[in-house]
Amino acid sequence: MNETLLLIIEWTIKGGLLAFGLATGFAYTTFYERKWAARLQIRIGPNRTGPGGWLQPAADGLKLFFKEEFTPANAYKFAFNLAPVLTMVPAIVIMAVIPWGTQIDFFGRIIPLGISNELNVGVLFLLSVASVSVYGIVLAGWSSNNKYAMLGGLRSTAQMISYELALGLSFIGPIMLAGSLNMAEIIRAQQQGVWYVVYLPLAAVVFYIAALAEVNRSPFDMPEAEQELTAGYHTEYSGMKFSLFFMGEYIKMIAVSAICATLFFGGFDGPFVNTYPLLGPLYLGIKIFISLGLMIWIRATMPRLRYDRLMAFGWKVMLPLSLFNVVWAAAVIVFFNVR
Amino acid sequence: MVTNLLTDYWPILVLLLVSLGFAGIAMGGGLLLGPRRSSARKQEAYESGMRAIGPGTRQMPVRFYLVAVLFILFDIEVIFFLPWAVVFRQYYENGLGAFILLEMLVFIVILLVGYAYAWKKGALEWE
Amino acid sequence: MTPDQILFIVTALISTLAAVMVVSRRNMVHAALFLVLTLFGVAVAFVLLEAPFLAVVQVLVYIGAIAILMIFAVMLTRNVTDDSGDPFNKNARVGGLAALFVFSLLVVMFGGWSQFTAYPQAGDTSGSIVQLGVALTAADGYVIAFEVASMLLLGALVGAIFVVWPRQNENE
Secondary structure (H helix, E strand, O other): OOHHHHHHHHHHHHHHHHHHHHHHHHHHHHHHHHHHHHHHOOOOOOOOOOHHHOOHHHHHHHHHHOOOOOOOOOOOHHHHHHHHHHHHHHHHHHHHHOOOOOEEEEOOEEEEOOOOOOOOOHHHHHHHHHHHOHHHHHHHHHHOOOHHHHHHHHHHHHHHHHHHHHHHHHHHHHHHHHOOOOHHHHHHHHHHOOOOOOOOHHHHHHHHHHHHHHOOOOOOOHHHOHHHHOOHHHOOOOHHHHHHHHHHHHHHHHHHHHHHHHHHOOOOOOOOOOOOOOHHHHHHHHHHHHHHHHHHHHHHHOOOOOHHHHHHHHHHHHHHHHHHHHHHHHHHHHHHOOO | OOOHHHOOOHHHHHHHHHHHHHHHHHHHHHHHHOOOOOOOOOOOOOOOOOOOOOOOOOOOOHHHHHHHHHHHHHHHHHHHHHHHHHHHHHHHHOOOHHHHHHHHHHHHHHHHHHHHHHHHHOOOOOO | OOHHHHHHHHHHHHHHHHHHHHHHOOOHHHHHHHHHHHHHHHHHHHHHOOOHHHHHHHHHHHHHHHHHHHHHHHHHOOOOOOOOOOOOOOOHHHHHHHHHHHHHHHHHHHHOOOHHHOOOOOOOOOOHHHHHHHHHHOOOOOHHHHHHHHHHHHHHHHHHHHHHOOOOOOOO
């Protein structure tokens, strides 16, 4: 058959698998959160739908399909409908450069495990897609024509762009050690040496905190501070549009966990992964699972930051710390002469 | 035939289209399956159950604009860091480590002057 | 036609149409959104030209930062939500003629240029960021420009704070 057609079919299948996998991952992340947060607070959590409550996410998703799709009369319809899409799409697209493994032999056809593992500007791609995801929130806040939504949207936008700097600067360490922006190359460099968290522990911590702020997770979930802003930027959303926001948020959690795993914890690296490439997705999945558990734990434990403290923390602590990390990475290269 | 040069980019475009389709199906499904019972009262902006007072969108505080300006400037700084970071090891292995480090230190120090100015002026505070 | 050419034609059409929408929309935020679409089209054009670094920087800086700043600026001005006012004033025809003139000049100029058939060589992309890094930092490269860029950023930073930040005693 025609090679181009085959390639397009391969990409579509992989893209569909990734989108479907992330949607399922989203559904079960909500379940994971409810179960694990319940355990942390000595409750039981959802346990009625299906055995042990395992069908709860399916029931939730189905319910949202049958809810009324509702637009306030004063909303700007075009932007109001565009905003949920602009939140969800970048969350999926950012996963394009995350390698899930090396490659497999599928009936004589070499298929790389991942959408675009070897993209030569991989890390920058992550940054630029992350910067685009601000749009969904700023548009939702503006187009709802609602005071709570407007305030939530503005707060969230300012918060995201402030922490994006620390996020971007904490990428520099792994780039310097690997000498490349290519995600697969960064993982190969870690496979030959050690995981970068060993050399750059502080950068990993800064990255994780900035990522929590970037995906609006507790304790940085200011934009949707229920007590003051009802639901922030998605106050006026309902039905499937609301669930697209929800989905975007949880897929972003999965995405930053995957990025953290790739840059600092060796990505798909693990025992025997070079002999059995199919172990790669499993290892990455386990690392994502652990990171998500940590996020839920933080949410169940920490109180929310006050907004002025949050912005001051971003500019006065995170930014200098992440600049220090760059110098640290240079020192690591010079003193340990790492490979 | 897809040129070899762009084989890393085409899959991203395909993924973009797939995820757009995904969002479209979700929104379309919700539109088809959900009920539609609207009323004038329901269509008002939500304000904790009270009648909405005044316009929903109003003039934004100038603080947010300043944050966006500061963000652009530091964002460009991050971008300048990237090509430098990629070649750092190469320079170090060629014995030019001190040179390239100094180069970046000058760059950072100049920007830190601006950062200190912003701090002193109170532009990083949030009242 | 190759898929790359089809992609080029599609993105060129979309970004041109979006550019027309930018100047013809009444709602400023919608105009800004179409500007984002145009900028994205330019990013795709950079990818097609084998300049991936420029493409992602285009998205990161122009779409992720400058267009956000523009939307903020629109929200900063009063009464953006009113869609009143015709986006075209009486100079629209003169402006259109001037644009047409410049465009035809460009067409004539580039029509006579023979280098369009040159296509980037395979195999030289992997080094492009390394080459950029070397060019920016090498002693015989653009290191002075690199440091001057930092001065420029400093000037912009101080200027922005000076203009935006309220002077002391003014608000009291």
